Amino acid sequence: MGRRRRGVPGRSDAHATLDAALQAAGDQGRLVLVRGPRGIGKSTLLTGIGEEWRRNGVRVVETSLAGSGDDMGFAGLVRAVRDHFERIGDAHVVDATSRLAAAVAARETADDGSPEPLVRATDALARLSRTLRDGGPTALVVDEADAIAAPTLALSTFARAGCVVVAAVTTGAQPRTRALARAADTVVDLPPLSARAAGEVIGERFGGVVNDGLLDALWAALGDLAGHPPTVLSTMDYLDRRDRIVRVGQGRRQHLCLRDSDNSIELAPDHPLAVRIRTGGPVAGRLAGAATVLPLRVDDLPLLAEATLGDVDAYGRVLDDLVAAGALVVQQGLVAPVCPALGARIAHDHGAKSLGRLHRAFAAALLRRIGRGEQTDPALLADHLTAAGATMPPDGRMAASLAAVAHATQHRDPQRAARWLRAALRHAGGGPDAEQILDQLLPVLVRAGRYGWLAEAVGIAGFRRCLPSHTYSDLASAALLAAVHTGTPVTPEVGQALRDAVPNRVDALDLADWWLHPVGPPPLSTSDPRPPAEGTLLAPAEFAALRTALRLPVKHDGTGAPAVLDDEVLLAASLGDLVAVVGHLLGPRYGPPPDGPLATHHRLVTAFRRGDSATVLTLARQMELAEPPGSAAHAVARALAAEVHGQRGEAALVEQSLSGVVATPPFLGLRWWVTAGTGAIYDQPSLLHDGLRALHSAPGGGLGVELSLARMAEIAAWTTDAHAPRVLEHALTASRDHGYLLSEDLGLIVRSVLEAEPALAQAAAGRARDRDDRPTLVSACLVAAGVSVQTNADPAQCLRQAHAAAATGAHGAPRIGALLRAHGLRPARQRAGQPSVSAVETQIIELIRDGHTNRQIAARIRMSEKTVETYLTRLYSRTGCRSRVELATVHLPLGSRE
Secondary structure: OOOOOOOOOOOHHHHHHHHHHHHHHOOOOEEEEEEEOOOOOHHHHHHHHHHHHHHOOOEEEEEEOOOOOOOOOHHHHHHHHHHHHHHHOOHHHHHHHHHHHHHHHHHHHOOOOOOHHHHHHHHHHHHHHHHHHHOOOEEEEEEOHHHOOOOHHHHHHHHHOOOEEEEEEEOOOOHHHHHHHHHOOEEEEOOOOOHHHHHHHHHHHHOOEEOHHHHHHHHHHHHHHOOOHHHHHHHHHHHHHOOOEEEEOOHHHOEEEEOOOOOOOOOOOOOHHHHHHHOOOHHHHHHHHHHHHOOEEHHHHHHHHHHHOOOHHHHHHHHHHHHHOOOEEEEOOEEEEOOHHHHHHHHHHHOHHHHHHHHHHHHHHHHHHHHOOOOOOHHHHHHHHHHHHHHOOOOHHHHHHHHHHHHHHOOOOHHHHHHHHHHHHHHHOOOOOHHHHHHHHHHHHHHHOOHHHHHHHHHHHOOOOOOOHHHHHHHHHHHHHHHHHHOOOOOHHHHHHHHHHOHHHHHHHHHHHHHHOOOOOOOOOOOOOOOOOOOOOOOHHHHHHHHHHOOOOOOOOOOOOOOOOOHHHHHHHHOOOHHHHHHHHHHHHOOOOOOOHHHHHHHHHHHHHOOOHHHHHHHHHHHOOOOOOOOHHHHHHHHHHHHHHHHOOOHHHHHHHHOOOOOOOOOHHHHHHHHHHOOOOOOOHHHHHHHHHHHHOOOOOOOOHHHHHHHHHHHHHHOOOOOHHHHHHHHHHHHHHOOOOOOHHHHHHHHHHHOOOHHHHHHHHHHHHHOOOHHHHHHHHHHHHHHHHHOOOOOHHHHHHHHHHHOOOOOOHHHHHHHHHHOOOOOOOOOOOOOOEOHHHHHHHHHHHOOOOHHHHHHHHOOOHHHHHHHHHHHHHHHOOOOHHHHHHOOOOEOOOO
16 A cells, blocks of 8 residues: 555544554445534545545545535535546546436436435446446545535445545534434544644644744634634734744754734634624624624623614624634623634724724713613723723713722722723823822733833823822833833833933833843932832832842932842842742732733743743743843843753754853853853863852842852862862852842852851752752752762762752753762662653653543553553552643653553
8 A cells, every 4th residue: 555654744643543444444445434623624634635545556536515416415426536537537437437427317307206216326326436446445535525415325335335435524413414423434533633733733834843932822812723723724824924923943943933922813814714704794793893802791782782773683693693603602691702813803804993983882872871870880881981992082081980990990800990091091181180090000000910001101101290209200110110021111202201300210210221231230320319209119128129139239228128038039030030029029019921021031930940941942932032132031041041952962052042142241140150051070170260250240240140159169069179169259259249139048059068068058959949949959969969079978869869850951960960970870760759650651641631532542552441541540649640631731751660
């Protein structure tokens, strides 16, 4: 039959089943039914299997029964066979086809109700199938087999006479589908693609490795449609045409990344669901539009009909049709598009003005009801007034009404309150209520994590005169928070206006400028001796604590001691993780950003500290697409990516990543940390002196200082240079002289070297292990091991703990392995505190992650379902997992036990 092929990406199981059916058919034939919902990729699978079989010597006839011309499919089969075989001039087949065509024509013209015409047509079809079989392996591939009323007789007859028939149907309970399933020898149910399989499909089409950030965004936008190959590929095609797919890297290392990841992903304009809504008439358009911007309750259909002067029964019928078509869903009484990408497409097709007018009509209908004395939900009215946007002319009374409703719900639902207050500020204009609304809006936007809107509010209010000092102070803090979270600098005009209005809060504006374009430390204002005015966003003490955490100079002006910063915050701040730092300082007053460069950076730093090197590289690539490219967060991301590449021995990629980290403060320490960690041997005294120079030359630029000092401690613990502890002590003194606040764990690690006491580093290791901080844990274990060697103690346990902690990440596993071998030790077989898994168990876990059932897993790895259950029971017991979901997400190293 020829060589095997790779198959359609993501459908290896289905391909294997179809191949097995072809092999098993022999002279008996085979009927295989392929089932799946619309858009799941049935046609793609049939096309792919047909091409592969044809290349392997099988004669393949492909057809669709849509528009067959008769209710049983005979005429469609005649056309398909005739079109295929008349081209190659097979006389026997042409003759058999002609006999079948005559029998079909006689059946169509018969009017006496006799079964004889059908019997003759069936016999002629069977003879045709046998003729085809006699000429060699033959397969009939039939798409849309359920497009006719009774396809079972024709398809089963064709199969029983000796050919392989593969028929695709849409999942459903209609009689024709059930009858085909009963007649089929094999039924292949196509599940939605897993994320991994979708990545394969995309990579095959577009060439490259799909970045996890792109796959995550695509999966979230497509929702229930994410596992449908045609939808995935058409959406990717549309993104690529709009220049939102970026290729990072070269050759096999090329990664497909998403540009403008903060913007929504839309279905392609020609997607069947988008076309269905667009061509469904004005009622379908208004209904879909109403469900896109705000949640639409089924109970609100009468209101929609009143607002649009429509018929409520017509809306009900169209809703049923769109739900049946899969475009809209109704869950818990709420109507919504089937996925966010369809919602974005609907919004794009309507346009902002059209949707605004629709919600203005909603609001007008609600106001009429209020005028009639009917009970109306104030929140619903506020929602529609807000969604109406600029189509609703400014109205001071609406501003007051929106602000009042927002005040009642701002703590319970800050997202909704933020929308209402944003609209209220627009309606207030320059009126007397604007100042009060602004004071209310700024903290709600921060609590809701809406930093793009925060930047908008600063742009609107920054030019206003005669505001209270605390409002200007809040605007300066808001400008800082908006700039660092969105990556968009404060405009020069707004910045200058705020500097003129609050000369004693320019530190916040300077910090925003420095974060986006870091060169040396940001200056401290000395132009105004007065203490900054208290505000509700960022109090002076909190601002001082923020600078302290980032190891930046702090002006001591008697405004109070900074907030207490624990090791977790100091370590995060050392890598510029402002989300963690500001979240610690503001507590419930702060809402983490759902997207944007700072959100990506926070996830990257978290992944690095948890030892997830693959995610570090994924997010570092995503950061390269965020603006502006020279921010402090970008430099740290490049340094962390360089560290990962260094531990993997990828010298060229280390150099490439470090080229984006400028060799000036505040990044000298980070650059040295990466460079010093790429070697496998620590006994190089010059490394310590280089590290000391890097710290000495970076006053006020302490990003990465924790990592740099910890690496210096590692080197000092292992080098034979007697002067190493003194150099380390000088580095510690230089850091303190710069005003850097250092973590307690780092203090224990450094003291362990200076006092030649391994127990101090072991104490730091225990604390780091409790919070799953891999860099600190590895450094502490390495220092404890090195000091043990210097004090003639056994380093084996500490080295093995360091190796176990580094094994799943990029924290020096090759270097630690070299140290183990240098001391005659072998790496431990499994991570401390976690069981290893066998190759079979790893395969089971991977199949669970891909969504396979126990029965499917048993078939894939050729064991009984009971044996699979036994393996799972053992895995649950050893890992502590209580469900398949937990087991699918746990990370377990591969061991040698079977």
